[in-house]
Amino acid sequence: MFKPSFLRQTVLCLSLVFPFSTLLLAAKSDTLQIKGSDTMVNLGQAWAEEYMTLYPDRTVAVTGGGSGTGIAAIIAGTCDIAQSSRSMTSEEKAKAGGQKVNETPVAYDGIAVIVHPSNPISQLTIEQISDIFTGKIKNWSGVGGEDKEILVTSRERNSGTHVFFLEHVLRKGHAKGPEEFGDFVLMMPSSQAIVEEVKNSDVAIGYVGLGYVNPEVKVLKVSQSLEGPFVQPSIETIHNKTYEVSRPLFFYTKENHPNVADFIQFVLSPDGQEIVKVLDFVPLEQS
C-alpha cells in the first residue's frame, strides 16, 4: 500500500512530535493537582468528581502514593493540595523552610483492626495489639486464642496509616517511643492488599481505614485496658471519642492555585461531608 520508507518516516516524525505535544499539554493545563494519602485517594476522587459536575469548566486530578509522597510534593510545589492521613513531621516542616503550608482537617478516619471471621478473638486492648505488632506476643494463645502463630500485616512506611498506627497504637500515644514494627511484619502495598491477605488467612491480623472494611473480615473491638469498655469503631464512637484509634484527615495547601480555596469550601460544606459519610469515613462534627 504505502511505500515502506514513507511509513518509516511517518512513524519517526510522529514519535518525535508526540512526547513534545504531551509536554505542552501538561504545561498549559490548570488542573487542580491533588496528591497524597492512599487512604484518602478514593475520597479525594469522589470529591473531585462531584466538584467537576458542579463546575464543568474546571478539572481536578487526584493521585495517591502515600501521605509522605503528598507532603513531599506540596513542599516541592509539584501539587496544589496534599492529602494526608497524618500531620506533618517536624523534619518535613523544617524542609518546608519559610514557606507557609496550611493544614485543614477535612474528615476523620477510624482505623479498624481486622482479623479473619473464624478467629475466636473478638476484642483486644491497645497494649495487646501493640505487643502483637512489635513481636512481644507471637502466638494467638498469648491473647486467649488458638495455639497458632500470628501472621502480622501492615502498610508500608510511606503510608500515613502506618505512621499513625505506629505512634498511637504501638507506642501508645508517645510519638517518639522505642517500639517498632517487628521485622517479621509483612509490609503490604495497600490497604486492599491487607484485606485480601486477612480474609484468606485464619491467623492473620492487620489494620485498615474503616472505608476498606467489608463483610469478609472481622473488626475487633478495642479498649484501653483489660476491664474495658471494648468499643466497636463507628461514626458515633469516633465522634464521642470512645473509639480512640481514629485520626483527622488533612489537606495541606499553599494557596498557589486559584481554585484551592473554592475546593476546600466545597469539601467542608454539607454536600462534601455527605460524600465523606458515603465512603465510610467520619464527617467532621457539624457545629
Added chain:
Amino acid sequence: MKHSRSIQSQILESLIEKAIFFAAVLTIILIVLIFIFLIKEGLNLFKVYPISIFLFNRRWQPISEPPSFGILPLLCGSIAVTLGAIVIAVPLGIASAIYIAEIAPNWLKEILKATVEFLAAIPSIVLGFVGLVTLVPLVKKTFGIPTGLTALSGSIILGFMAMPTIVSMMEDALRAVPKSYREGALALGATRWQTIWRVLVPAASSGMLAAIMLGIGRVIGETMAVMMITGNSARIPNTLLQPVRTMTATIAAEMGEAVHGSQHYSALFAIGIVLFIITFLLNLTASFFIKRRL
C-alpha cells in the same frame, strides 16, 4: 558546478556523521550521568553513617529515632529470590536451549523460539499480578505455611522472567559451535546425546555462563513483581518459604515518603549504588565470558 556539489555533499556528510556519533555517545553520557547522580546523592549518607554498619547490620529501620540503615536483610532477600529464580530457570533454560538448537525439527524450532520470545514480551507486572492471584495461594496450600507471600513465590515468577534471556543466549551459544565439532564426534561413533552433552555444551560453556550472568542481572533488578508477591518482611530468611524484602522493593516503596535530602533519602540512593555495582559486575563478567568464546 561539480565542485560546489561536492563541497555541499561533503558538509552534509560530515554533519550527518557528527549527528549519529552524538546519538551513539549519548548512551555513554547517560550512563555516566546516572552513575554520578547516584554517587552524589548516595555518598551523602556515608558522611554521617559508617559504611560497615550499612552493609552488615541486620536492622533496616529508616524512620526510627535514631534510624538504623542496615541493608543485610535486604541484600539477603534479593540474593535469596535471585538464587531461587536461577535454580529454576537454568536447568529449564539449558534443556530448552538444547532441545531448540539440536533436537527440534525445523517447524517446531520456529514455534518454540517464537513462544519463548513472547514470554519475554509479557510485562513483568502482569506476571507478578498473575502470580499473586494464582501462585501465592497455591504455595500456601501446598506447604501448609501461614502465607504464600514468600521468597519461593518470587523465585518462581522471576524464573519465568529470566527464562527467555537465558534460553535465547544459550541457544545462540550452541548454534555458534562449529559444525566440525558435531561431525567429528559423529565420526568417532558418539551418540546424539553424547555429542550434545560431552562435546557441544562444554564448547558453548562460556556463552552459557554469559547467559546465566545476564539472567541474574535481569532478575536482581526486578521491582514491581517482587513487591507484590514476596511479602516485604525485612528479615534474613532461613528458608525460601519465608517472606523476604528485596533491595528494589525497598527503594520503590520508601522513596515516595523520604523527605528529599534526608538520611533516609540518601540511604535509598546508597542501595541504588549497591544495585548498580552488582549489575555492572554481572554484565562485565558476562561480556568477559562472551569474548573468551570468540
